[in-house]
Amino acid sequence: MEKRFISPETFRKAGKEAVAEANALTKKVLSAKTIIEKRGIIKCLDQLSDALCRVMDVAELVRQVHPDSNWQEAAEAIYAEMFEYMNGLNTHVGLYRKLVEAMDDPQISNDLGPVEREVALSFRRDFERSGIHLTESAHSRFVALSSSIHDLSRDFLRCQSLPVSSENSVTIPVDHLRSLPSQVAMEILQSSPSHKCSDGTTVVDVMADDFIAQYILRDCDNQKTRENVYKSWQRGSSMAVKSLEGLLEDRLKLAQTVGFESFAHMTLDDKMARSPDHVNEFLRGLAIQAQPQWNKLAQSLHHTRNISQQSKSATNMFPWDRDYWVGKQQMEHGALPSMSHYFSLGRVVLGLSRVFKNLYGVELRAATPQPGEIWHPEVRKLEVVDENGQLLGLIYCDVFSRESKAHVGAAHFTARCARRVDDDIKIPGEFLGYSNQTVVERNGQKFQLPVVVLICNFSAPTIGTPPLLSWSNVETIFHEMGHAMHSMLGQNGFHNVAGTRCPIDFVELPSVLMEHFARSPQVLSLFASHYKTGDPLPRNLIYKRAIQRRQYAALDLHAQLFMSALDQCYHSNSHGIEDKDSGWSTKMLAGIHNDPMFCCDADMSLFSHVDGTRWQSRFTHLVGYGASYYSYLFDRVLAGQIWDRVFQGDRPFPQQTNINNNGFPLNRDAGERFKNEVLRWGGGRNPWESLAALLNNGKTSAREIEDIAQGSKAAMRIVGSWRLPDM
Numbered sequence: 001m002e003k004r005f006i007s008p009e010t011f012r013k014a015g016k017e018a019v020a021e022a023n024a025l026t027k028k029v030l031s032a033k034t035i036i037e038k039r040g041i042i043k044c045l046d047q048l049s050d051a052l053c054r055v056m057d058v059a060e061l062v063r064q065v066h067p068d069s070n071w072q073e074a075a076e077a078i079y080a081e082m083f084e085y086m087n088g089l090n091t092h093v094g095l096y097r098k099l100v101e102a103m104d105d106p107q108i109s110n111d112l113g114p115v116e117r118e119v120a121l122s123f124r125r126d127f128e129r130s131g132i133h134l135t136e137s138a139h140s141r142f143v144a145l146s147s148s149i150h151d152l153s154r155d156f157l158r159c160q161s162l163p164v165s166s167e168n169s170v171t172i173p174v175d176h177l178r179s180l181p182s183q184v185a186m187e188i189l190q191s192s193p194s195h196k197c198s199d200g201t202t203v204v205d206v207m208a209d210d211f212i213a214q215y216i217l218r219d220c221d222n223q224k225t226r227e228n229v230y231k232s233w234q235r236g237s238s239m240a241v242k243s244l245e246g247l248l249e250d251r252l253k254l255a256q257t258v259g260f261e262s263f264a265h266m267t268l269d270d271k272m273a274r275s276p277d278h279v280n281e282f283l284r285g286l287a288i289q290a291q292p293q294w295n296k297l298a299q300s301l302h303h304t305r306n307i308s309q310q311s312k313s314a315t316n317m318f319p320w321d322r323d324y325w326v327g328k329q330q331m332e333h334g335a336l337p338s339m340s341h342y343f344s345l346g347r348v349v350l351g352l353s354r355v356f357k358n359l360y361g362v363e364l365r366a367a368t369p370q371p372g373e374i375w376h377p378e379v380r381k382l383e384v385v386d387e388n389g390q391l392l393g394l395i396y397c398d399v400f401s402r403e404s405k406a407h408v409g410a411a412h413f414t415a416r417c418a419r420r421v422d423d424d425i426k427i428p429g430e431f432l433g434y435s436n437q438t439v440v441e442r443n444g445q446k447f448q449l450p451v452v453v454l455i456c457n458f459s460a461p462t463i464g465t466p467p468l469l470s471w472s473n474v475e476t477i478f479h480e481m482g483h484a485m486h487s488m489l490g491q492n493g494f495h496n497v498a499g500t501r502c503p504i505d506f507v508e509l510p511s512v513l514m515e516h517f518a519r520s521p522q523v524l525s526l527f528a529s530h531y532k533t534g535d536p537l538p539r540n541l542i543y544k545r546a547i548q549r550r551q552y553a554a555l556d557l558h559a560q561l562f563m564s565a566l567d568q569c570y571h572s573n574s575h576g577i578e579d580k581d582s583g584w585s586t587k588m589l590a591g592i593h594n595d596p597m598f599c600c601d602a603d604m605s606l607f608s609h610v611d612g613t614r615w616q617s618r619f620t621h622l623v624g625y626g627a628s629y630y631s632y633l634f635d636r637v638l639a640g641q642i643w644d645r646v647f648q649g650d651r652p653f654p655q656q657t658n659i660n661n662n663g664f665p666l667n668r669d670a671g672e673r674f675k676n677e678v679l680r681w682g683g684g685r686n687p688w689e690s691l692a693a694l695l696n697n698g699k700t701s702a703r704e705i706e707d708i709a710q711g712s713k714a715a716m717r718i719v720g721s722w723r724l725p726d727m
Helices: 008-028 035-039 041-065 069-090 091-104 114-129 134-159 182-191 210-219 225-236 237-259 263-268 276-308 319-333 343-362 471-489 509-519 539-551 553-572 584-594 630-646 668-677 687-695 703-709 715-723
Strands: 169-173 194-196 202-209 362-367 382-386 391-400 411-416 439-442 445-448 451-458
Touching: 008 069, 008 091, 035 041, 035 091, 035 391, 041 069, 041 091, 041 114, 041 411, 069 451, 091 114, 114 225, 134 703, 169 225, 182 202, 182 210, 210 319, 225 319, 237 263, 237 553, 237 584, 237 630, 263 276, 263 553, 276 553, 276 630, 276 715, 319 539, 319 584, 343 362, 343 391, 343 471, 343 668, 362 391, 362 471, 391 471, 411 471, 439 584, 451 471, 509 539, 509 630, 553 584, 553 630, 630 715, 668 687, 687 703, 703 715
Parallel strands: 391 451
Antiparallel strands: 169 202, 194 202, 362 382, 382 391, 411 451, 439 445
């Protein structure tokens, strides 16, 4: 990391310097009078945002991964102070008026390039969503609601880490644990009180947490016990439901305070979807495409159950039966052997470097960190270089689980965005002096290099064995490297729209696309080899895994569509929220379950509602992805089409592509096309325009290209009509 982050003390000093620089830049904006001075306002605000984010983003990273509590405490304090300061800037009337004045001046607006115009619009939207245009009383209401939403979000998330309460307890006969893995059964017996019933049966009183529910629902042969555990587990927490409903109610009030019909309308206003109606158009279209696969899977599970039970009954399969019979089917087909011996971490990173070289002409190069540059000895530093050997950016990889590290799953942190710096607004004093390590010169201009950190929680290697990854781990690191490459190549000159700073329903596209490369036999041949013998990963294992993935893809899609629809309902349906009866969120939940969109033929629902359950109390994505949970599903569809239409990934499986001749899917022309139409823009262009330009290669009709470019409801309908590639 930067030299100014070498100790908690210098870290705190960097925070103070960033605020001082922001204050100086604020004065520059407020004092702008001439056309030349006003012309620099957009650049000035972008420079100001970068100064703060380069400290705040590192603080967010440090409090998640640093092993030293002194560092974590410093990061917490720095982030809190700067977050409050930034909120003050977001509601600074003087800054807002100066920005609007500049944007409304024809001499300035006519001179703006497309990226700079997008930067200006993004700042203006941020101001207006912070209630900048409200009356004093309305603004006070906005501030109070924002504070309440923050507190309720934390309360809801805090409920997830509380011990399971008595409302989630269930009594299980000891005999019903015999079909569970012995180690799991032993752990349940050791951690749960037991007693004998009057009939002599020994039972255990179990708190139905995630761990226990997972194994009972998958492995327990007794249906009644599965039912009891499911109902107890899904009963959720009354406290969590109360916090969630308060959060949703306040989000509605906040949106209406700033002039929107609902929180979903406010959130989606600047996204690709644009409105809740457009999102639902996409979800309905995708559901229609998936209906035959849902019916086929439901019938298959019923068939497996009826054969096993020697019954021809067509009775409904309940939610507590689904995982059990899926497990039985998988056992019938045979479990796939572990493939981790073919995926040493070093070989996987080598494979990624080869992929990026083929597609974009860039490579990953191991680098030695300077003293104090990394926060743990396990962290690895990678340089991203182009074909001329020029440095494009830095990637730090912190991929192993450890006690002092937050278990946040896989994540991509941007520690510093790329931006042009030679045209920075000059201010008095010395702030954040740029070193040769952070700035490069290209075509007579100077650019700040991007720095990103990839966080995973893979199992640490054993002594004498290299780090070995599961197939799922490989897909994860390919996914996160997709984000990283977006940051490396999305250098458009401005911080506020650099790399992954783009709409939430577009940001996952590059990373999900990389998952397709991770599953490609042609790509796997570049790096997947046994760490001892060097033998390549057998193609029959690749084929079997692809078949297994497709077999249950409908189940995952069903769940993702359901959660996306529920999220939209919660954030766009004010009728239910205005009903103050406690438990309104559960009524909405039941309504979505009963929607024909999610029903299979012959009453064979895969995800039916059970009275007394409150699954929404566990839906933590509602906090960070409120009104936008559909985004991942949306980008999966887009990535599938790009994989097929641009990278020709739909070639028959057995066909061997000649990698050495730069054939598909690792085709340089295809990679350059994706880089130039998507990656390099970051958030500096309307994503619909990028998508239309990318797909305008003769494989998509002219009418579809026109509709896609406009990003209308018709565009969402078109995307919904494209099925997922695994279906």
